Amino acid sequence: MILNFWVLSQLLGLAVVLLLSIYAALQGIRILLRWRPGSATEEQLELEKRSYLVSTLVQYALAFQVLSLLLFVATADYLAGFISGAMCAFGSLNANDYGFRALAVKIAAIFAYSSWLVINYLDSRTVDYPLVKQKYALLLLLLPLLIADIYLEVRFYTGIKADVITSCCGSVLRSLDNPYGFVAMRFPGELAMLLFFGSVSAAAVLHLVHLRTSRLAFPAGLASLAAFLASLLAMFTFLSPYFNVVLFGLPTQHxxxxxxxxxxxxxxxxxxxxxxxxxxxxxxxLAELLKRKNSLREDATKLQRTLARLSLAALAGSLILSLAFMLFFYSVVGTIFYH
Amino acid sequence: MSLRKHLNILDYAVHFMLRRRGKNIATVLVFTLVVFMLASVVMMMGSLREEAENTLALAPDITVQKIVAGRQGLVPLSYASRIQDIRGVSRVEGRIWGYYYDALEDATYTIIGVEHLPFRVVEGRAPRGQEVVVGEAIAKRKRIIPGDRIILRDHRGNYVKFTVVGVFSPRSSLQSADIIAMPGSIAREFFGIPDDRANDLAVYVANPAELTNIAYKISLALPDARVLTRQQIRETYDAIFGWRSGVFLAAIFGAILAFAILVWDRASGLTAEEKKEIGILKALGWSTEDVLEMRTCEGVLLALNSYLLGIILAYIHVFYLNAPLLRPVLLGWSTLYPSFELMPALSLEDLLLIFMVSVVPFMAAVIVPSWRASTIDPDEAMRGV
Structure with a gap:
């Protein structure tokens, strides 16, 4: 068990998020049970006021969750100093079964909170609040996700033993017969490369088509999700060495x-x-789904276009950054393919 | 157009706050104090870690001590040749070192015998004959520069004169601050250590991957030896620093909780005037969301200002003033050391950490009061109920 300032602060942050989420959920249950749209009773007015509170609480919870993700990686990096064999966050997270699971749940939580906020944003812009039931039912689903996050993280911290040697990136992510590969997943690097460039460009093209023709929003959204997963996979396999070699002069196996x-x-x-x-x-x-409700259509379309533009810009940015570092790498090493 | 609206709300929030300076200053003061304490501890810990890391880079791979009746004793040099026989060991050195109490300064120094100094950390040259290189803290305290003489009392009670030929550079002051380095044979004579003994053995291993295995073999071959690897020493350092700061910060967590309650209380206690103002805003067409945003801006401004102020003050406290408020708490063993300077070491992660513990609870504490303030009914507020 490791208990130091980093771990304590991480747990404090999560406790705050949990408190906010429980409070939001309690309000949510009340709204879910008593919501009478169209009625002009004092209770209905009070519930409408409370829905502002819930959306604020979830907004904060999302912001804190993003901070907590950053801090979790920083904490794992810090803990590497205590764990035999760990040199950075990878080694710490790999020290027991819970590290990478906690990381995955944290990332999933960011998507879940964002979805809730999109639904809430659109719903609160209408007069008739068509999504109240779904919205607050979904809110109750966020809570188990958060509890899973806290559970995994606590198990991770309590499970760390300083005397058990963990395998760090140097040994796990390298194998001779599979030069770009991620050994822990036995994933071929060439395929990861194909997936990364394929899905990122596919997502970008689909977003462009969607912005031009207002069609193919679903494929564009799904392609973005695929591009996200492929980007993470790329960082575990072929992409990170370009950065590591250029920035720190580390060997390509790193x-x-x-x-x-x-x-x-x-x-x-x-x-x-x-x-x-x-x-x-x-x-x-998600916005495409919400468009089906008549009263949401206009706002959903507007939001959808903004999100698509944002995603397009970010996709282009990550692609340019990656290519730039591959180019730097080329100018230093003389080849793009390292063996 | 929508950005413009948010900027206007921000602008209004600034004015709203400035008009209530008295109420906000108290919050800022307490908040700054909380951040200041937290940041001081984090910065000091970061600096000490860095120091330990620097000194450990010079430590031997394995240190072997002899344990006599449960206490550390002198190691026979014959052990060195037995360790040398283990495959994979590249070099074994008997080290001569010990503590020296300077009654004049009321401080304890560490005298080490060295054949060749790690030159990276030294200004000046290695000592030969009756010459020494001293740590930066000693040099400062005794106002010594290379070329000066110092007089030390040896184990027989004789006063021995040494010429100072160098000063350890301040880059690694945690360990070198209190060190006096002299040639090994001179140190042996000074402490009266027999020729066939040493304080401990420094073992160097060619391949770091074999370190644990070789340490295990040494402990099998020499049952009365205590074998320490560099990794173990490093973990001990980390554990001690981590534990000390953990205890201290656990105490601060209590203060943070009290602070959150204070903030909650202050934020919920809206004055009649504030209520009226919010009521007028709503009557003028501000939506609940706008007022909520305004109150949130207020909280964020307050938090960020206090956060930055606290960080800056802590930086000055730790790295310019050498942490006078924390030193006695965190450096229990500081009596051993005359004094040493903390090197600035602050990472983005440290800032994030302090943010998580101070700003996050604060922002969480103001949500409900802000919401309450923004859902006031305009008529009720303007009537001043």
Whole structure:
């Protein structure tokens, strides 16, 4: 069990998010049970007021969740100092079964909170609030996700043993017969490369088509989600060495997705672009779903276009950044393909 | 157009706050104090970690001590040759070192015997004969520069004269601050250590991957030895720093909770005048969301200002003034050291950490009061109920 300032603050942050979410959920249940649209009773007025509170609480919870994701990676990086064999966040997260699971749940939570906020934003702009029931039912689903997040993280911290040697990126992400590959997943690097460039360009093209013709919003949203996953996969396989070699002069076997964060300007920009493209892009598909409600159509279309533009810009940004570093790499090493 | 609206709300929030300076200053003061304490601890810990990391870079791969009746004793040099026989060991050195109490300064120094100094950390040259290189803190305290003499009392009680030929550079002051380095044979004579003994053995291993294995073999071959690897020492350092700061911060968490309650209380207690103002805004056509945004801007402005102020003050406190408020708490062993300077070490992650513990609870505490203020009915508010 490791209990230090980093872990304590992380748990404090999560406790705050949990408190906010429980409070929001309690309000949500009340609204769910008593909501009578069209009635002019004092209670209905009070419930409408409370819906503002709930949306504020969830907005804050999302903001804190994003901070908590950043801090979680930073904490894992810090903990590497205590864990035999760990050199950075990868080694710490790999120290037991819960590290990467907690990370995955945290990322999923960001998508879930964002979806809720999109629904809420559109719903609160209408007069008749057509989505109240769905909205507050969904709110109750956010809570288990958060509890899973806290559970996994606590298990992760309590499960860390300083005397058990963990495998870090240097040993896990390298294998001789599979030069670009992610050994922990046995994933061929060439395929990851194809998936990354394929899905990122597909998502960008689909967004463009969607913006031009107002069609293909669903495929564009799904492609954004695929591009997001492919980008993360790319960072675990073939993409990270370009950054690591150029920024830090590390050997090409150093296939670590966290190393790039040691250069905050590049690292956080890259991940911010990947997350922005993924979250806003996939919300395009959600907005398409919401368009089916008549009273939402106008606002949903407006929001959808904004999200599509944002996603397009972020996709282009991450693609340009990646290509730029591949180019730098080429100018240093003399080849794009390293073996 | 919509950005313009948000900017106007922000502008209004600034004026709203400035008109209630007295009420907000108290919050800012307490908030700044909380951030200041937190940031001071985090910065000091970061600096100490950096220091330890720097010194450890010079430590041997494995240190072997001899344990006699449960206490550390002198190691026979014959052990060195037995360790040298283990495959994978590249070099074994017997080290001579010890503590020296300087009654004049009421401080304890560490005297080490060295054959060749790690030159990276030294200004000046390695000592030969009756010469020494001293740590930066000693040099400062005793006002010594290379070329000066110092007099030390050896184990027989004789006063021995040494010429100072160098000063350890301040880059690694945690360990080198209190060090006096002299040639090994001179140190042996000074402490009266027999020729066939040493304080401990420094073992260097060619391949770091074999370190654990070799350490295990040494402990099997020499049952009365205590074998420490660099990794173990490093983990001990981390654990001590982590534990000390953990205890201290656990206490601060209590303060943060109290602070959150204070903020909640202050934010909920709207004056009649504030209520009236919000009522007028709503009557003029501001929506609940607009008022909520205005109140949120207020909270964010307050939090960010206090956060930045606290960070700046802590930076000055720790790195310019050398943390006078924290030193006694966090450096329990500081009596060993005359004094040493903390090197600035502050990362983006540290700032994020402090943000998480101070700004996040604060913002969470003001949500409900802000919401309450923004859902006031205009007629009720203007009537001043």
């Amino acid at each position: 296939r670590c997705p966290f190393e790039v964060l040691r250069s905050p300007a590049v690292g956080y920009t890259l991940y911010a672009l990947i997350f922005t493209a993924g979250v806003s892009g996939s919300m395009v598909a």
